[in-house]
Every structure is written in structure tokens, then in C-alpha cells.
Amino acid sequence: MSQRSRVLPGFGLSLGFTLAYLSLIVLIPLSAVFIKSLGVGWEGLWEILSSQRILKSLQLSFTTALIAALINVVFGLLLAWCLVRYTFPGKRIVDALVDLPFALPTAVAGIALTSLYASTGWIGQYLEPLGIKVAYTPLGITLALIFIGLPFVVRTVQPVLSDIETELEEAASALGANRFQIVRKIILPILFPALLTGFALAFARGVGEYGSVIFIAGNQPFKTEIAPLMIISRLEEYDYAAATTIAVIMLVISFVILLFINLLQAWASRRTGRTVK
Secondary structure (H helix, E strand, O other), rough: OOOOOOOOOOHHHHHHHHHHOOOOOOHHHHHHHHHHHHHHHHHHHHHHHHHHHHHHHHHHHHHHHHHHHHHHHHHHHHHHHHHHOEEEEEEOHHHHHHHHHHHOOOOHHHHHHHHHHHHOOHHHHHHHHHHOOOOHHHHHHHHHHHHHHHHHHHHHHHHHHHHOOHHHHHHHHOOOOOHHHHHHHHHHHHHHHHHHHHHHHHHHHHHHOOOOHHHHHHHOOOOOOOHHHHHHHHHHOOOOHHHHHHHHHHHHHHHHHHHHHHHHHHHHHHHHHOOOO
16 A cells, blocks of 8 residues: 655654654743742642632632633624624624734733723723622623633634535424524534634633733732732742742643543544544
8 A cells, every 4th residue: 555645745854843842842841840849849839739828819710711711602602603604794893803802912901901890990980880890800800801712712613613504504494493403403513622622722811811810800819819910929029939839730720621621522523523623
């Protein structure tokens, strides 16, 4: 059997270059973080893990990132659906605005959201009399993470949705399926791997987000203090071992969650016969 020809020859060289580049950019820095965190020892690690302030900040970071990613999955799907399936005035403008959080500096986004939702802001001044306080609360953190995470879901789902042939829906409708059945049994199973990918990207971005959150959070210990801020605080105190230890804890938790999502995505891809790249 003849060997299949490839457009780019030299598999060994390509693989070696890829692994070397990956090691230099990702593996070596992460290994350095792990090695640096070992300097605190088991007692120091337990002291950090048992710190209520650090545990509260980790809980806040992961909880708000999870909630924001789930909200982005719902509204990102709706936005992608409108952009793909409908034609309306200003569609190109809306499509361009989706990528705005990518181009906008995160600090600018945080300042803008704070000025809008503070008690004297354009929106906050109307919400606060209703008992809804956004700025300097976990709600404000979640809102900031929704803002920066929405493009990940939209841009992941949009190309997959574009590839779904409308003939499938028309055929199902001709066979007697109603709209709910078409969405549940045809569209969602096909979009599920892409939705998982968008969720994972939005969640991962939200966990490590700092610039857009730091302004609207208020940074109140045990209330609105996020884990990345704890790392920055330890670095400013020259406590590099504690900073890297907190980073390792976040890294391990994020890796476990993302690994589970990848396994779930692989299972969904096998069921639907589609692969999200």
C-alpha cells in the first residue's frame, strides 16, 4: 500500500518543531510555576489552602466564571442564530460589535462597565432604587465576565450553524416534527460540541480575567476579591511562592474542569459524527 502523500512533507521535523515550540511557550513556564510552588512545602501549602480569604476568592472566581459561561451559551447561541439565519438592517454592524471585547483593552471595558453600573452611573442610578446593586458586587463581576466571554461562544457556534443545511429542518417538518422537536433532536445535537467548546473558552477566559473585573469588583476581602487579585497582591509583597501556589491551585482546578469538558465534547462528537476544530 503506497503511503498517502501530504501537502506539507517532513512529519518528523514538523512534529519536533511543534513540540519544541509548545514546550518553550507553555510547558516550561508551567513547569517553572509548579517548581516554584514547591518551595512553600506541605505546611505552607496547607496554610494557603486553609486560608479562608484565598478559598473565598477562588470560590468567587470559579463561580462567577461558571455562571457567566452558562449565560453566554444561551445568549451566544441566540445571537449566532440571528446572525446566521436572518437578514436585518445593521447586521454587519452587529456582527462586528461581537468582536469588540477582543479588541477593547480589558481595563477600558472594566472602567466603562463601572461607570455605567455604579450608583451614579447611567444605568446604575435606576437600578439601585430598585434594590439592584451591580457595581462592587459579585453580580458586577459576572456581568464583566459575560461581556468578555460572549464572543467565544458566538464565534464558535456561528460556523457550525452556517453548515447546518436548512433542508434537514424542512424534511423533519414535512415528516410531522414540530419546532420544538426539530430544535431538540436535530439542531441542538449538532451544535452541542460547538457549544461545549464555546463554554470551555468563555469559562477559561473568565477564571483568569483580571483587567475588566478589577474595577467593577471593588476588591472587598471575602466579598468581591477575585483569585487573580490575590496573586497580584502576593507578587507585590514579593511572596512569589504563595503567588505561584495560588496559580497552581487555579491551574489544576481549571485543567480538571476543562479535561472533563473535552471528554464530554469528544463523546458528543462521536454521537453526532461531527468534530469541532
